[in-house]
Amino acid sequence: MTPFRLYKSIRSxxxxxDKIANLVKKNKVVVFMKGVxxxxxxxxxxxxxxxxxxxxxxxxxxxxxxxESLRQGIKDFSNWPTIPQVFINGEFVGGCxxxxxxxxxxxxxxxxxxxxxxxxxxxxxxSQEKKSKD
Amino acid sequence: MSSxxxxxxxxxxxxxxxxxxxxxxxxxxxIEIINESYMHNVPKGSETHFKVIVVSDKFKDISLIERHRxxxxxxxxxxxxxxxxxxxxxxxxxxxxxxxxxxxSPPCRGGFGNCIQLRKLK
Numbered sequence: 457m458t459p460f461r462l463y464k465s466i467r468s469x470x471x472x473x474d475k476i477a478n479l480v481k482k483n484k485v486v487v488f489m490k491g492v493x494x495x496x497x498x499x500x501x502x503x504x505x506x507x508x509x510x511x512x513x514x515x516x517x518x519x520x521x522x523x524e525s526l527r528q529g530i531k532d533f534s535n536w537p538t539i540p541q542v543f544i545n546g547e548f549v550g551g552c553x554x555x556x557x558x559x560x561x562x563x564x565x566x567x568x569x570x571x572x573x574x575x576x577x578x579x580x581x582x583s584q585e586k587k588s589k590d
Numbered sequence: 591m592s593s594x595x596x597x598x599x600x601x602x603x604x605x606x607x608x609x610x611x612x613x614x615x616x617x618x619x620x621i622e623i624i625n626e627s628y629m630h631n632v633p634k635g636s637e638t639h640f641k642v643i644v645v646s647d648k649f650k651d652i653s654l655i656e657r658h659r660x661x662x663x664x665x666x667x668x669x670x671x672x673x674x675x676x677x678x679x680x681x682x683x684x685x686x687x688x689x690x691x692x693x694x695s696p697p698c699r700g701g702f703g704n705c706i707q708l709r710k711l712k
Binding site: 490491496497498499500501502503535536537538548549550551552553554557 | 654655658659662666669670675676677678679695696697698699700
């Protein structure tokens with residue numbers, strides 16, 4: 457690789473990193489997936505969408521199939537080799553397996569609560585909060 | 591045609607290498623490597639989609655995300671070249687005792703390489 461090309465590739469790499477660093481902070485929950493929430497193009501991405509739907513969470517979704525630099529960039533950014541990837545409050549929490557585990561053991565409700573999101577599945581406390589808001 | 595003896599090392603080289611690397615480093619009390627490639631839009635006999643179940647003492651006091659990172663790191667070469675999807679179940683022997691029903695991975699929805707285009711063509 458010539459020095460110029462190397463420079464260019466380093467520059468584009470850092471642009472992607474900057475871009476992703478902004479994306480993951482844009483919403484409390486951010487998902488990088490294959491396809492879009494209404495039409496996921498991977499079973500694992502679909503599982504993430506279904507879980508977040510059950511918790512009635514609003515989130516940003518980015519389709520990595522639409523952007524090759526994002527597809528590779530997000531893997532480098534999180535040092536995680538697979539898609540989907542879920543971020544809560546700008547922090548990488550994991551992929552499909554981990555989100556599913558967090559969903560099953562109640563951790564997801566707790567993590568969402570920490571960032572001010574009341575999951576539709578949160579028991580008693582969630583309904584009390586709703587009542588107090590009325 | 592001469593009859594061929596099935597040999598994991600040569601016929602399923604990726605599965606073999608995954609198992610070997612995880613066994614060597616994590617000394618698991620239980621390990622299972624499931625080739626789920628048949629569930630996806632890839633040629634028959636592919637080694638692209640795997641689920642690994644690893645039960646090891648080494649996961650004690652280690653968060654789930656770090657357990658996944660340990661396994662991802664060990665399988666870095668496989669993930670770079672052959673393996674497209676890796677589902678991980680990583681538990682300690684105690685956790686495994688309590689829950690040993692493993693659900694299969696979700697079916698493919700076509701987002702692998704060219705298969706979206708293939709579907710569109712169909």
